[in-house]
Amino acid sequence: MIHVDEAGEVSLTPRPAVPVRFGGGRDAEGPYTLGQVNIKVWLDQSPDHCYSTLKWTLDLPEGTTVQQVATAMGALLTRHEGLRTRYLGGDPPVQRVAGSGELSIEVWSVDEHHTGPPDPTRLAHELLARLASGIAPDAPLPLRVAMAVRGERAESAVMVFSHHAVDFQAMTVLGREFTALLRDPRGLAADVHQPLAQAEAESDPRARRRHEAAIRHWERHLRLVPQSLYVRPRTGPPAGGGIGQLSSPAAATALRHIASRTRTSRPTIVFAAMCAVLARRTGYRECRFPILSGNRFEPRLEQYVGTLAQSVLVRLDTDGASFDELVRRAFAAMLSASRNGAWDASVATRLHRRVATERGLYLRFEPLFNNLVVDTAAAGPPPDPVDSLADAASRTEVVWRPAPPTSMPIRFDLWQVDGLLRLSGWSSDTGLVDRDEVESLLRAIERLLLAAAGADLDEAAVGPATGLEPIARGPGWLLVDSCWIELAEVRRLLDDAFGAGAAHAFAVPAAGADAEPSVGTGLVAYLAASAGRDAAPASPEEAHARCLAALPGRLTAMTPQRYVICDGAPEDPTDLASWQRLPVLAEGSGRPPAA
Structure with a gap:
C-alpha cells in the first residue's frame, strides 16, 4: 500500500498486474530507420547512459478507472507498431513487429485509510523508480507501464520506453493520444506513419x-x-x-x-x-x-x-x-x-x-x-x-x-x-x-x-x-586547432602513453608569432627511442596511436601535431634545445596520408 508520512516519504505495495491484450496488426520485419541506427550506435558506445530509457507521466483526469487506462493503452499498442517491436540488432540491424500480444501493466495499491490523496508528482516519481531497471533492445515489448490505484480508480500512471522506440516528441504524441483515448477509445484517425514505412522512405x-x-x-x-x-x-x-x-x-x-x-x-x-x-x-x-x-x-x-x-x-x-x-x-x-x-x-x-x-x-x-x-x-x-x-x-x-x-x-x-x-x-x-x-x-x-x-x-x-567575465586561463593554456588546451595536460598524456621522462611536448608558435605562443600554435613531441626501451615507439604512427589511446577522458589535452623520435633522451627532458641536439631516428605527423 501507499502512505505518505510527515517527511513526505512514499512506500508502495504491489498488486496483481493488469494484462492488456492487443491484436489486429501485422507480423512484419524490416531494417532499422536512421533514427534507430543512431540510437543503436550511441548506446553500443554508452550502454548505461541515463537516457537509454525515457520516462513519461500520463495525464489522468480525476475519476479515471483502471479499465480505462488498460483500454487506452491497448489502443495505443494496436495503433503504433513501434510500441510492439523487438529491436534485434545484427548487421544490418533488424526490427520485428508483433501483430498481437500482451502487455502487463504493473499495479500498486493506495492505502484506503489514507486521509487524503497523495501528491501525484510524488506518486509518479515512486512509480518511475520501480521501472528504473531499463529495457533491453530485444525485449518482447519496448515499454513498461505502471499505475497506482485506489480500488478501481487510477491515481497515477507512468510509462518507460526503450530509446530505440521513441524520442521525446514521440512521447509527447503518445501522452496526448492517451488522454484523447480516455475520452473516446475510437476517436483517433486510423492512418499513422509507421517505422517500417519510414525505413522504406529513407531508402x-x-x-x-x-x-x-x-x-x-x-x-x-x-x-x-x-x-x-x-x-x-x-x-x-x-x-x-x-x-x-x-x-x-x-x-x-x-x-x-x-x-x-x-x-x-x-x-x-x-x-x-x-x-x-x-x-x-x-x-x-x-x-x-x-x-x-x-x-x-x-x-x-x-x-x-x-x-x-x-x-x-x-x-x-x-x-x-x-x-x-x-x-x-x-x-x-x-x-x-x-x-x-x-x-x-x-x-x-x-x-x-x-x-x-x-x-x-x-x-x-x-x-x-x-x-x-x-x-x-x-x-x-x-x-x-x-x-x-x-x-x-x-x-x-x-x-x-x-x-x-x-x-x-x-x-x-x-x-x-x-x-x-x-x-x-x-x-x-x-x-x-x-x-x-x-x-x-x-x-x-x-x-x-x-x-x-x-x-x-x-x-x-x-x-x-550577462554579468559574467571571461574564464581566467593561465599561461599554460593554449588555443590549438580551435581547442583550448593545457600544455601540462598534454605532457601528462605523453607520460601515460610512453612513461615519465620518455617524451616531452612543446608549443611551437606559428610563423610570425611571439616567442611565448598562445594562439596559432602547434604541438611537437620529442620522444626517446633508447636501446632496450620496450615502451619506446618505433615510428610516429605508433606514437600517435598510443597518444590517441590515452586521450579519452581528457577534456583539455590533444595529441601533438608532430612527433620527433630521438636516439636517447637529454638529462633535462624539459629543455627543447637539448632534444634538438640529439640524432633524429624518425619524425612525422603520425597521421595516415590524405585520401
Whole structure:
C-alpha cells in the first residue's frame, strides 16, 4: 500500500498486474530507420547512459478507472507498431513487429485509510523508480507501464520506453493520444506513419542523397569544431554530475517581449542568449557545437511514434552582432543545421573516427543544447509590461540535484517557456563545472533576456549584460586547432602513453608569432627511442596511436601535431634545445596520408 508520512516519504505495495491484450496488426520485419541506427550506435558506445530509457507521466483526469487506462493503452499498442517491436540488432540491424500480444501493466495499491490523496508528482516519481531497471533492445515489448490505484480508480500512471522506440516528441504524441483515448477509445484517425514505412522512405534515392549531403556537412564542421566548447581550469578532483534548473517567470515575460519584436520563436531566443553567454565566458566568438534536431519537418512525421531526433552540428558567429541580430543568426543557424539532421550513424561513426585521428582529438557528440519545447504561442504583445520584470525576477529559483555524468562538460535542456522559463544546466563533473558555475550561467542567460526585453542591445552591451567575465586561463593554456588546451595536460598524456621522462611536448608558435605562443600554435613531441626501451615507439604512427589511446577522458589535452623520435633522451627532458641536439631516428605527423 501507499502512505505518505510527515517527511513526505512514499512506500508502495504491489498488486496483481493488469494484462492488456492487443491484436489486429501485422507480423512484419524490416531494417532499422536512421533514427534507430543512431540510437543503436550511441548506446553500443554508452550502454548505461541515463537516457537509454525515457520516462513519461500520463495525464489522468480525476475519476479515471483502471479499465480505462488498460483500454487506452491497448489502443495505443494496436495503433503504433513501434510500441510492439523487438529491436534485434545484427548487421544490418533488424526490427520485428508483433501483430498481437500482451502487455502487463504493473499495479500498486493506495492505502484506503489514507486521509487524503497523495501528491501525484510524488506518486509518479515512486512509480518511475520501480521501472528504473531499463529495457533491453530485444525485449518482447519496448515499454513498461505502471499505475497506482485506489480500488478501481487510477491515481497515477507512468510509462518507460526503450530509446530505440521513441524520442521525446514521440512521447509527447503518445501522452496526448492517451488522454484523447480516455475520452473516446475510437476517436483517433486510423492512418499513422509507421517505422517500417519510414525505413522504406529513407531508402529512396532522393532521401539517400540528402543523407550523404548531411555527412558532408558533418565533415566540414568536424574539421573546425573544438573537442569541447566549454573548458575551464579545474576547481576540484573529478566528482559526480549535477543539474541546476532555473525557473524564471521574469524570463518568460522577457521572451514574449523579444519574440514580439523579433518575430522569432522563444526557443530560438533562448538558444541565442545561451550562445552569447558561452561566447562571453569561453572566449570563443564563433560557437560550434552539437544540438538536437527533432527531424519532424514533414506533415506525416508530426504525429510519428518512433525515434527521429539526431544530433547536428551548429555554427553561430556572435561577432559584431546586436542581440536582435544574434537572434536572427541563431534562427538561420538552427535551420541550416536541421536541414542536415538525418544521416546514417554507422557512416558518421567512421567519419568521426577518421577526423578525430587526423586532428588528434577526442570528439564528443552529445548535444550541448536540447530544446524540448514546441512553441505554438501566437505572436503578439505580452500581457505584462517590461517594468514588471524586476518584481518577477525576485521569484526566480534555481534548484540543484545530483545527476549521472554525460560526455559533455555542460549541457542545457529547455523545458518550458509559457508562463515560466524552465532551463536546466547539466554539469557532467562538478569538480570541473561546479554548482556555482552552473547557476551563474543560468542566471546570466536570464539577465541577458531581461536586459533585452525592452529594446535591442548593441554588440558592446550584450557581453556586459550577462554579468559574467571571461574564464581566467593561465599561461599554460593554449588555443590549438580551435581547442583550448593545457600544455601540462598534454605532457601528462605523453607520460601515460610512453612513461615519465620518455617524451616531452612543446608549443611551437606559428610563423610570425611571439616567442611565448598562445594562439596559432602547434604541438611537437620529442620522444626517446633508447636501446632496450620496450615502451619506446618505433615510428610516429605508433606514437600517435598510443597518444590517441590515452586521450579519452581528457577534456583539455590533444595529441601533438608532430612527433620527433630521438636516439636517447637529454638529462633535462624539459629543455627543447637539448632534444634538438640529439640524432633524429624518425619524425612525422603520425597521421595516415590524405585520401
